[in-house]
Amino acid sequence: MNGTSVSTTGKESVLDIRGLTRRFQVNGSEVTALQNINLSVRQGEFISVIGGSGCGKSTLLRIIAGLDTEYEGEALFDGARIKGPGLERGVVFQEHRLFPWLTVRQNVAFGLGNVTSKDDWESVDEHIELVGLKDFEGAYPHQLSGGMAQRASIARALANRPEALLLDEPFGALDALTKIQMQQEVLKIWEAEKATMILVTHDIDEAVFLGDRVVIMSNRPGTIKRIIPVDLPRPRDRGSYEFTQVRSAIYAEFFRQEEKPFAYEI
Protein backbone atom coordinates (compact mmCIF):
# COMPACT_ATOMS: atom_id res chain seq x y z
CA MET A 1 0.00 0.00 0.00
CA ASN A 2 1.30 3.50 -0.68
CA GLY A 3 0.51 7.02 0.43
CA THR A 4 -2.09 6.15 3.07
CA SER A 5 -3.18 8.69 5.62
CA VAL A 6 -4.70 8.45 9.05
CA SER A 7 -8.48 8.28 9.48
CA THR A 8 -10.56 9.93 12.18
CA THR A 9 -10.32 6.66 14.12
CA GLY A 10 -6.55 7.02 14.27
CA LYS A 11 -5.90 3.97 12.08
CA GLU A 12 -4.53 3.82 8.57
CA SER A 13 -7.16 4.84 6.05
CA VAL A 14 -7.52 3.21 2.65
CA LEU A 15 -10.16 5.59 1.32
CA ASP A 16 -10.11 9.35 1.80
CA ILE A 17 -12.91 11.50 0.49
CA ARG A 18 -12.57 15.23 0.98
CA GLY A 19 -14.89 17.98 -0.16
CA LEU A 20 -16.44 15.65 -2.74
CA THR A 21 -19.18 17.25 -4.84
CA ARG A 22 -20.93 15.82 -7.92
CA ARG A 23 -23.25 17.90 -10.05
CA PHE A 24 -25.28 16.69 -13.02
CA GLN A 25 -27.01 18.66 -15.73
CA VAL A 26 -30.58 17.45 -16.14
CA ASN A 27 -32.76 19.14 -18.79
CA GLY A 28 -30.71 22.32 -18.61
CA SER A 29 -30.77 22.61 -14.83
CA GLU A 30 -28.20 21.54 -12.31
CA VAL A 31 -28.74 18.67 -9.85
CA THR A 32 -26.26 18.49 -6.97
CA ALA A 33 -26.18 14.76 -6.28
CA LEU A 34 -23.41 15.02 -3.69
CA GLN A 35 -22.24 18.06 -1.77
CA ASN A 36 -19.09 18.38 0.27
CA ILE A 37 -18.76 14.73 1.32
CA ASN A 38 -15.94 14.01 3.77
CA LEU A 39 -15.23 10.43 4.78
CA SER A 40 -12.17 8.41 5.72
CA VAL A 41 -12.41 4.65 5.80
CA ARG A 42 -9.75 2.57 7.48
CA GLN A 43 -8.44 -0.64 6.02
CA GLY A 44 -10.68 -3.61 6.81
CA GLU A 45 -13.52 -1.45 8.05
CA PHE A 46 -17.15 -2.25 7.18
CA ILE A 47 -19.06 0.91 6.27
CA SER A 48 -22.82 0.96 5.64
CA VAL A 49 -24.20 3.93 3.70
CA ILE A 50 -27.90 4.53 4.15
CA GLY A 51 -30.31 7.17 2.90
CA GLY A 52 -33.54 7.79 1.03
CA SER A 53 -34.02 7.27 -2.67
CA GLY A 54 -32.05 9.75 -4.77
CA CYS A 55 -29.76 10.99 -1.95
CA GLY A 56 -26.64 10.09 -3.93
CA LYS A 57 -25.63 6.72 -2.45
CA SER A 58 -25.03 5.05 -5.81
CA THR A 59 -23.28 8.14 -7.14
CA LEU A 60 -20.89 7.99 -4.19
CA LEU A 61 -20.22 4.28 -4.73
CA ARG A 62 -19.74 4.76 -8.48
CA ILE A 63 -17.13 7.44 -7.77
CA ILE A 64 -15.29 5.14 -5.35
CA ALA A 65 -15.51 2.34 -7.95
CA GLY A 66 -14.01 4.68 -10.56
CA LEU A 67 -17.10 4.41 -12.78
CA ASP A 68 -17.73 8.17 -12.50
CA THR A 69 -14.70 10.43 -12.54
CA GLU A 70 -16.36 13.79 -13.19
CA TYR A 71 -16.32 14.81 -9.57
CA GLU A 72 -15.08 17.89 -7.73
CA GLY A 73 -12.95 17.55 -4.61
CA GLU A 74 -10.84 14.55 -3.68
CA ALA A 75 -11.51 10.82 -3.73
CA LEU A 76 -8.30 8.98 -2.88
CA PHE A 77 -7.77 5.24 -2.69
CA ASP A 78 -4.45 4.15 -1.18
CA GLY A 79 -3.49 7.81 -1.40
CA ALA A 80 -4.01 8.09 -5.17
CA ARG A 81 -6.83 10.00 -6.88
CA ILE A 82 -9.51 7.63 -8.21
CA LYS A 83 -9.44 8.05 -11.98
CA GLY A 84 -11.12 4.84 -13.12
CA PRO A 85 -11.92 1.27 -12.14
CA GLY A 86 -9.13 -0.81 -10.59
CA LEU A 87 -8.53 -4.41 -9.59
CA GLU A 88 -8.10 -3.37 -5.97
CA ARG A 89 -11.80 -2.34 -5.89
CA GLY A 90 -14.41 -5.03 -6.61
CA VAL A 91 -18.04 -4.04 -7.21
CA VAL A 92 -21.30 -5.94 -6.71
CA PHE A 93 -24.53 -4.41 -8.02
CA GLN A 94 -28.17 -5.06 -7.17
CA GLU A 95 -28.60 -7.17 -10.29
CA HIS A 96 -26.01 -9.94 -10.60
CA ARG A 97 -24.67 -8.99 -14.06
CA LEU A 98 -23.40 -12.53 -14.73
CA PHE A 99 -22.88 -13.56 -18.35
CA PRO A 100 -25.73 -15.97 -19.22
CA TRP A 101 -23.58 -18.00 -21.62
CA LEU A 102 -20.88 -18.72 -19.02
CA THR A 103 -21.01 -21.17 -16.11
CA VAL A 104 -20.54 -20.02 -12.52
CA ARG A 105 -16.88 -21.02 -12.64
CA GLN A 106 -16.32 -19.23 -15.95
CA ASN A 107 -18.13 -16.13 -14.69
CA VAL A 108 -16.01 -16.03 -11.54
CA ALA A 109 -12.86 -16.57 -13.62
CA PHE A 110 -13.93 -13.65 -15.81
CA GLY A 111 -13.41 -11.41 -12.77
CA LEU A 112 -9.70 -12.14 -13.06
CA GLY A 113 -9.45 -11.26 -16.75
CA ASN A 114 -7.02 -13.69 -18.29
CA VAL A 115 -6.91 -16.76 -16.01
CA THR A 116 -3.87 -18.80 -16.83
CA SER A 117 -1.94 -19.66 -13.70
CA LYS A 118 -2.65 -22.36 -11.14
CA ASP A 119 -2.89 -19.61 -8.50
CA ASP A 120 -5.62 -17.86 -10.47
CA TRP A 121 -7.71 -21.03 -10.74
CA GLU A 122 -7.12 -21.71 -7.05
CA SER A 123 -8.49 -18.25 -6.26
CA VAL A 124 -11.54 -18.90 -8.48
CA ASP A 125 -12.29 -22.24 -6.78
CA GLU A 126 -11.56 -20.92 -3.31
CA HIS A 127 -14.03 -18.07 -3.75
CA ILE A 128 -16.71 -20.31 -5.25
CA GLU A 129 -16.35 -22.45 -2.14
CA LEU A 130 -16.36 -19.41 0.13
CA VAL A 131 -19.76 -18.31 -1.19
CA GLY A 132 -21.14 -21.87 -0.94
CA LEU A 133 -21.49 -22.64 -4.65
CA LYS A 134 -19.07 -25.55 -4.97
CA ASP A 135 -21.82 -27.89 -6.18
CA PHE A 136 -23.00 -25.34 -8.74
CA GLU A 137 -19.77 -24.29 -10.39
CA GLY A 138 -20.89 -25.86 -13.70
CA ALA A 139 -24.37 -24.27 -13.58
CA TYR A 140 -25.46 -21.40 -15.82
CA PRO A 141 -27.01 -18.23 -14.32
CA HIS A 142 -30.57 -19.20 -15.36
CA GLN A 143 -30.19 -22.37 -13.28
CA LEU A 144 -29.49 -20.38 -10.10
CA SER A 145 -31.83 -18.73 -7.58
CA GLY A 146 -31.52 -14.96 -7.04
CA GLY A 147 -29.45 -15.48 -3.89
CA MET A 148 -27.14 -17.97 -5.59
CA ALA A 149 -26.60 -15.64 -8.55
CA GLN A 150 -25.71 -12.85 -6.14
CA ARG A 151 -23.25 -15.19 -4.37
CA ALA A 152 -21.64 -15.91 -7.74
CA SER A 153 -21.28 -12.20 -8.45
CA ILE A 154 -19.69 -11.69 -5.01
CA ALA A 155 -17.24 -14.54 -5.77
CA ARG A 156 -16.44 -12.89 -9.11
CA ALA A 157 -15.74 -9.55 -7.41
CA LEU A 158 -13.55 -11.28 -4.79
CA ALA A 159 -11.55 -13.53 -7.12
CA ASN A 160 -9.01 -10.73 -7.68
CA ARG A 161 -8.56 -10.45 -3.93
CA PRO A 162 -9.50 -6.75 -3.99
CA GLU A 163 -8.60 -4.51 -1.07
CA ALA A 164 -12.14 -3.18 -1.03
CA LEU A 165 -15.49 -4.63 -1.96
CA LEU A 166 -18.15 -2.10 -2.95
CA LEU A 167 -21.72 -3.37 -2.62
CA ASP A 168 -24.56 -1.36 -4.18
CA GLU A 169 -27.78 -2.68 -2.65
CA PRO A 170 -26.69 -6.24 -3.37
CA PHE A 171 -29.68 -7.84 -1.65
CA GLY A 172 -32.33 -5.28 -2.61
CA ALA A 173 -34.05 -7.66 -5.02
CA LEU A 174 -34.03 -10.71 -2.72
CA ASP A 175 -36.83 -11.97 -0.49
CA ALA A 176 -36.60 -11.17 3.23
CA LEU A 177 -35.33 -14.58 4.38
CA THR A 178 -32.72 -14.95 1.64
CA LYS A 179 -31.60 -11.41 2.41
CA ILE A 180 -30.92 -12.26 6.06
CA GLN A 181 -29.05 -15.40 5.01
CA MET A 182 -26.95 -13.36 2.55
CA GLN A 183 -26.13 -10.78 5.22
CA GLN A 184 -24.76 -13.60 7.39
CA GLU A 185 -22.76 -14.87 4.41
CA VAL A 186 -21.28 -11.43 3.76
CA LEU A 187 -20.21 -11.23 7.37
CA LYS A 188 -18.45 -14.58 7.02
CA ILE A 189 -16.79 -13.45 3.79
CA TRP A 190 -15.66 -10.18 5.35
CA GLU A 191 -14.13 -12.04 8.29
CA ALA A 192 -12.36 -14.47 5.93
CA GLU A 193 -11.12 -11.92 3.37
CA LYS A 194 -10.37 -8.96 5.66
CA ALA A 195 -11.29 -6.62 2.81
CA THR A 196 -12.67 -3.13 3.37
CA MET A 197 -16.41 -3.21 2.69
CA ILE A 198 -18.63 -0.33 1.61
CA LEU A 199 -22.28 -1.28 1.48
CA VAL A 200 -25.02 0.95 0.10
CA THR A 201 -28.45 -0.03 1.39
CA HIS A 202 -32.00 1.18 2.07
CA ASP A 203 -32.32 -1.29 4.91
CA ILE A 204 -31.60 0.02 8.41
CA ASP A 205 -31.36 -3.46 9.95
CA GLU A 206 -28.89 -4.54 7.29
CA ALA A 207 -26.80 -1.41 7.84
CA VAL A 208 -26.65 -1.99 11.62
CA PHE A 209 -26.17 -5.77 11.36
CA LEU A 210 -23.10 -5.37 9.16
CA GLY A 211 -21.49 -1.97 9.62
CA ASP A 212 -18.73 -0.79 11.94
CA ARG A 213 -20.16 2.63 11.15
CA VAL A 214 -23.41 3.67 9.51
CA VAL A 215 -23.17 6.75 7.28
CA ILE A 216 -26.56 8.45 7.09
CA MET A 217 -27.09 10.62 4.04
CA SER A 218 -29.63 13.35 3.52
CA ASN A 219 -31.40 14.33 0.33
CA ARG A 220 -31.08 17.22 -2.12
CA PRO A 221 -28.29 17.88 -2.09
CA GLY A 222 -26.80 14.58 -0.89
CA THR A 223 -24.70 15.25 2.18
CA ILE A 224 -23.51 13.15 5.11
CA LYS A 225 -25.99 13.94 7.86
CA ARG A 226 -24.44 11.83 10.57
CA ILE A 227 -22.10 8.89 11.08
CA ILE A 228 -23.18 6.43 13.78
CA PRO A 229 -20.62 3.94 15.13
CA VAL A 230 -21.96 0.46 15.88
CA ASP A 231 -19.88 -0.80 18.78
CA LEU A 232 -21.56 -4.19 19.12
CA PRO A 233 -19.88 -7.59 18.97
CA ARG A 234 -20.60 -9.81 15.95
CA PRO A 235 -22.65 -11.72 15.04
CA ARG A 236 -25.19 -9.15 16.14
CA ASP A 237 -28.51 -10.03 17.68
CA ARG A 238 -31.22 -8.04 15.88
CA GLY A 239 -33.54 -8.52 18.84
CA SER A 240 -31.13 -7.23 21.49
CA TYR A 241 -31.68 -4.00 23.38
CA GLU A 242 -28.38 -2.55 22.12
CA PHE A 243 -29.22 -3.32 18.48
CA THR A 244 -32.62 -1.69 18.89
CA GLN A 245 -30.98 1.39 20.40
CA VAL A 246 -28.75 1.89 17.34
CA ARG A 247 -31.67 1.24 14.99
CA SER A 248 -33.76 3.83 16.88
CA ALA A 249 -30.96 6.40 16.65
CA ILE A 250 -30.96 5.99 12.86
CA TYR A 251 -34.75 6.23 12.63
CA ALA A 252 -34.56 9.40 14.70
CA GLU A 253 -32.16 10.93 12.16
CA PHE A 254 -34.57 10.19 9.33
CA PHE A 255 -37.49 11.75 11.17
CA ARG A 256 -35.45 14.83 11.94
CA GLN A 257 -34.79 15.17 8.24
CA GLU A 258 -38.47 15.31 7.33
CA GLU A 259 -40.06 18.59 8.37
CA LYS A 260 -43.67 18.08 9.43
CA PRO A 261 -45.80 20.20 7.05
CA PHE A 262 -48.34 20.99 9.79
CA ALA A 263 -49.28 19.99 13.29
CA TYR A 264 -52.79 18.97 14.22
CA GLU A 265 -54.62 18.64 17.50
CA ILE A 266 -57.21 16.11 18.55
Ligand SMILES: Nc1ncnc2c1ncn2[C@@H]1O[C@H](COP(=O)(O)OP(=O)(O)OP(=O)(O)O)[C@@H](O)[C@H]1O
Ligand atom coordinates in the same frame (compact mmCIF):
# COMPACT_ATOMS: atom_id res chain seq x y z
N1 LIG B 1 -25.98 10.11 -14.81
C1 LIG B 1 -26.81 10.96 -14.22
N2 LIG B 1 -27.28 12.04 -14.88
C2 LIG B 1 -28.08 12.92 -14.27
N3 LIG B 1 -28.47 12.83 -12.98
C3 LIG B 1 -28.03 11.79 -12.28
C4 LIG B 1 -27.18 10.80 -12.85
N4 LIG B 1 -26.89 9.87 -11.89
C5 LIG B 1 -27.55 10.26 -10.78
N5 LIG B 1 -28.21 11.41 -11.02
C6 LIG B 1 -29.02 12.15 -10.04
O1 LIG B 1 -28.28 12.23 -8.84
C7 LIG B 1 -29.13 12.06 -7.71
C8 LIG B 1 -28.61 10.92 -6.87
O2 LIG B 1 -28.80 9.68 -7.59
P1 LIG B 1 -28.30 8.28 -7.01
O3 LIG B 1 -28.65 7.23 -8.00
O4 LIG B 1 -26.89 8.39 -6.60
O5 LIG B 1 -29.21 8.14 -5.71
P2 LIG B 1 -29.42 6.90 -4.74
O6 LIG B 1 -29.36 7.42 -3.35
O7 LIG B 1 -28.52 5.80 -5.09
O8 LIG B 1 -30.93 6.50 -5.10
P3 LIG B 1 -31.66 5.08 -5.03
O9 LIG B 1 -31.59 4.65 -3.60
O10 LIG B 1 -33.05 5.38 -5.47
O11 LIG B 1 -30.93 4.14 -5.94
C9 LIG B 1 -30.54 11.86 -8.26
O12 LIG B 1 -31.20 13.11 -8.21
C10 LIG B 1 -30.31 11.43 -9.68
O13 LIG B 1 -31.36 11.83 -10.50
